[in-house]
Amino acid sequence: MSNPFLIGENMTGGYGRGADILHDCTISVAKGEIAVIVGPNGAGKSTAMKAVFGMLNLHKGSVRLDGEDITKLAPQARVAKGMGFVPQTQNIFTSMTVEENLEMGAFIRTDDFSNTLSQVYDLFPILKEKRYQAAGELSGGQRQQVAVGRALMTKPKLLMLDEPTAGVSPIVMDELFDRIIEVARSGISILMVEQNARQALEIADKGYVLVQGRNRFTDSGKALLADPEVRKSFLGG
């Protein structure tokens, strides 16, 4: 953990001129690993992720990607640096076809992206089947696949997912987690916020338990699952 690929260190800040939501919060991901942020409602999980992505005013702390300080960069510039972000809601272009969604994901690329397109289709075969269908007509799980696929089109080195399994059935959730593991195996680091803490920690190399904008527990996913205090307070026994 001496040299993480991405680290948001001692982040303190909030939205606009509002009160601070994060207090001295540190989140990091190593190359090709899955890091998961869990915690109770209102703990600032999504906020921590948005802070890493530059959607928050940080007045303390820094964000570094691959050793480079990106604290001052706008979210769009971070996309160009190799960060992919999948928002929790409204993460697809509903009126456009699946393929057009993926094309828009690759908008900043000037090279030929047909290879990446077929990689995404290999990862999510159902998307290839429905490539000419409007993304808004797909089921919840399929929409999430479109959203993840769109973010993968820039060939990011780090993929950030804000509750990718919100509102999908347990079977679809398992399937999505499998896909996310597959993405991580291809060398892409994953930072993920999850409501389904237990399942998410099972696949996590690293877990962060946030409470009221502060780091409460930080350990490997397995260790957190085994920790009696974490189990009692956050995993329902």
Next chain:
Amino acid sequence: MEFLNAFVAFSNFVIVPAIAYGSQLALGALGVTLIYGILRFSNFAHGDTMAFGAMVTILVTWWFQSMGINLGPMPTALLALPFGIAGAALLVLATDRMVYRFYRAQKAAPVILVIVSMGVMFVMNGLVRFIIGPDGQQFADGERFIISARNFKTMTGLSEGLAFRTSQAITIVTAVIVVALLFWFLNKTRTGKSMRAFSDNEDLALLSGINPERVVAYTWIIVAALATIAGVLYGLDKGFKPFTYFQLLLPIFASAIVGGLGNPLGAIAGGFVIAFSEVTVTYAYKKVLIYLLPESLEPSTLVQLLSTDYKFAVSFAILIIVLLFKPTGLFKGNTA
């Protein structure tokens, strides 16, 4: 024979004019709907943008005519059209730079932008009257008819004539070409797709690296082109008068809303719905009925449902009916 005569009279006074008028409304409504979809406000200055584009086209047309340049049987205005489009594009881009960009940076609410666009409307309105004057202008030249009523009668031997004017034919053909080009652009090109993406989900479009200022600039240029073409076609068909263009705002908005704001396909459908309703409701059916009914039932009045003075009431009525029963418009648009 009686039936054919009735049909020809109906075509001459209702179907052909309504198709031409519908094409003009559709082109106007497409501009309104694009602005609504991408810049997210109802642009009240659209009618006057049409007037400005048409005015530039007319001025260039006169200049061409004075130099003896013409298109033979076709109106010279078609040759001047690109200049009108360029003029209108410069005007709206300058307006955007000076006015709308300020409010965009402030993330002003749509209702504020609507009021702002009304201000822009008054300025453009004054600008057009200042340059070309408030009076009507004729600028159509070339062959007036493709088929004149008299020729049609001698050709078919019917007692009713079906006139097909050059301006009507040009309107319909141009509208088809422009709509086809627009849809090709929006659906097949990278820039067009980025415009649709921006309209669909602004935040995600920004996340994907789509440059909003570029999308906005493209939108204004396309809207200027659509407005100018609609304005010139309307002027060729019915004559140019600044005030009529201001009045056109109502049927154009009605078309865009009836079809579903933000939906280009809806704007076209809406244009024809409004045009056909307006023309059919204000047409005096006496002539047609005389052919169809036995002599004893012949109408003594004009059999006109509504005087043409009230034609704008038709747009209003349809607008209200659609908003009551299908608030998102006939096609799925954004909620108004």
